[in-house]
Amino acid sequence: MLLGALGALGAGPEDIRSFKKLSSAKRDRASDVDVKGKTTFIIPVLWHGPNNQATSIKEAIALASLLPGATVVLPDLAEHKFSDNAAHRMALNELFDLTAISKAAVSYVQLHELRKQWDGQLDVLLYFRDEKFPMVRRLVTRQMGLQPPDQEHWLRSPISMQKGCSAAQVEELRAMLKPYRFVAMLGYDDFALQTHKLAGTLLYDCGDDLCCEAYKQKGPLLRKSDRIYELAEDFISTSIGKGKPFIAGHIRPMPDPCVDLWKSPKEVLDPKEMYDTCRTDFMYSRFVPNLQALQKVYNTSTVFIMTHPVIRPRVFRMLKAGGIDPVFMDMEQFGAALRRPGAAPLATPLSFSLLAMAEEAVAAAAAAFLGTAESSMTGMIVQERLAHGTAPQHTYFMAEDPACADLPCPLPRYYQLPYEQRRLQVVAHMRNNSAAAAAVAAAGAPSGSAAASGSLRDRGDELDLGSQFGPDDGAARRRERAARARQRKLVSGAGGAAGAGRAARAPSRQRRRRRG
Template structure:
């Protein structure tokens, strides 16, 4: 991107240098907004209970779809805790769920969307019974049964099949009419309302109602003050200070079966192809990180920027060794750091949530393709005004 200069610096470099300061200003603004005693009222259409599945970021994408659907159907969205990834305990974490209000600023969300927490609804006398389940295509029973973990049941619910959702007025009106007799309805959501919502959604305003509403919701789901404070302390103690510029990179071999190939003495992309859907990542992530580091250093000064890495804990040694060969020293957020902050044993999923906030605040964030974790960071950065040239993705060679 070319543009007029400010002194000797191109505009894109100024934007890169200012990104983390801008993110802190937004965080400060969010803190102020959250203190405002304002909340959108309950909607007259009843309640929409999002039935969410897969990993935490897939669930967050589904929640954002629910926020879109709630507005369209004139229903208040029931916000509940986020389930840890299925193999969390096997990876050294814990089973269970993460408290929504520990992760996200509920009060800020409630200023922009009509939402109620599951705890609030229970305190008001709701018995946990979903009266109707609306689904797009085949009902996915394994998802629906997971509501039992929240002491919510759809056992006696009426099931209503709507076919493919296309965000047209006629489809929305049909849904609203079918749901009308029921106070609390559940909808399984994962790329049902917005295609590619987990990863690959267009990061631009398109004029398409559901798409643009989804991106708006991405800007309303900000991390809680607790998560932001944890991030602040990490930056102050490990990344050189609250104002130190840095790059964050998400290095995510996909699928999980690909991890074993990264540990081999010599990486063979051809042999790994069956397990590695983004096998080119291994070959390019170091050099492409160096390129972005040089771009940032043109603004902040050579050696002044840090490098934060979000990846699998078991790849830390491999990644560190590869970066150190080119003179970069990567920093990681450790489970021990998080557990010291929280005061109890926590999940790999919670670790990932903190890593995402650190990545969100970076001057430059480099993502991995085919990753919902990358997708959530990119969506938030776009929705909250960070230039997309500072949110690239590692190249792929299909």
């Protein structure tokens, strides 16, 4: 790294801090822009946790590369709502190395710099799917601090993961956006296939899909900053040992109700309850033997574990029962590293979200990494490792596949299918799920009513709120659980045995897993 080179040349702490300040200032004004000119600004609308937000920024960088003369706008990130209540902003240029973007000749400007010259009024909102989006106006105004355009300027992109991304479709998009200057990009995982998952499109042969190729080339440009890596290196030196090989693991039960199940006080979790609640029930019996196998392959006993604090007691208890003494980063230790004399201060406040950024950098430096394929945090780590040249075969993921019961699945295994074949599989799966959900909703709806559509035209002012994303409050979560219970009764029959319901759900469950 450049900071290491400065140290080797004899630069002292003051020299390095001065260099950082100069670099930061250059980054902030790296793309001075004329808002009265003809530039098209691509502004990603951010939502969900920090890693999902970062993925949206990567998608925006990729989209801008397909539009001649476009400039991508880089917003700061919001803290995670789940762990930090999204209370503060996280400075993007402290978390990520924006010089990598400039060196790749990508035109960019940070949102807070653009706002000094622009009133925040968006010309158009470009969206990439017809359903399962949050309330658009509230998202744009509250989350982004911008003004949404009138609904007549909400446009469905001709390119997307579902529609494909041929050269002709890209030309259609260019013509569509030509009259506009300030373009909000509303999408997540919709620009190209599974950009948040594992390697995104980085290991695919993209064929003729230009969005896949754009993300493959431009996504790796958003990588952790020197300051975040300094914090990671500090932890490695003090808690693991400088130069000592170690394994990193990310244990993330999915979805959120599965986290609630894992944090229960029960000593052993009920397999049926796991099956009904979790997409990752296999993880419960896999993560310990998977890590044990990696210890043998990499000849190390040191295992760094990332998991949410609420399930850490169960995870650590299971690891220790398997003879693994895990290393982890806690908030007190991380805060002390931030305050260490001589350390460059951060404007981003201390939070679990900031700690997670440092944890990801630690995992990126591991000899081997075992992740949760369904998690965007694992995806961020995998793509960070690839961006820094780590060979794909040293990255692994947990899976239900019997071949991965002992030694976990190596990353290249996921990318054996061609991009277009997997994309079509995922699209078919989504359509089947939508049709099944509509049928269940219609069966449970009052007489004469119909299942609500998620399309913009049918929903009027807002896109569909009935999404896969977590509700905001406890009452809503209870309503969601009750609705799920009613749906299960409709599938299995109110008087049917539990085993019959399980069998009825199995085909849908297997389709869901084959999608991954």
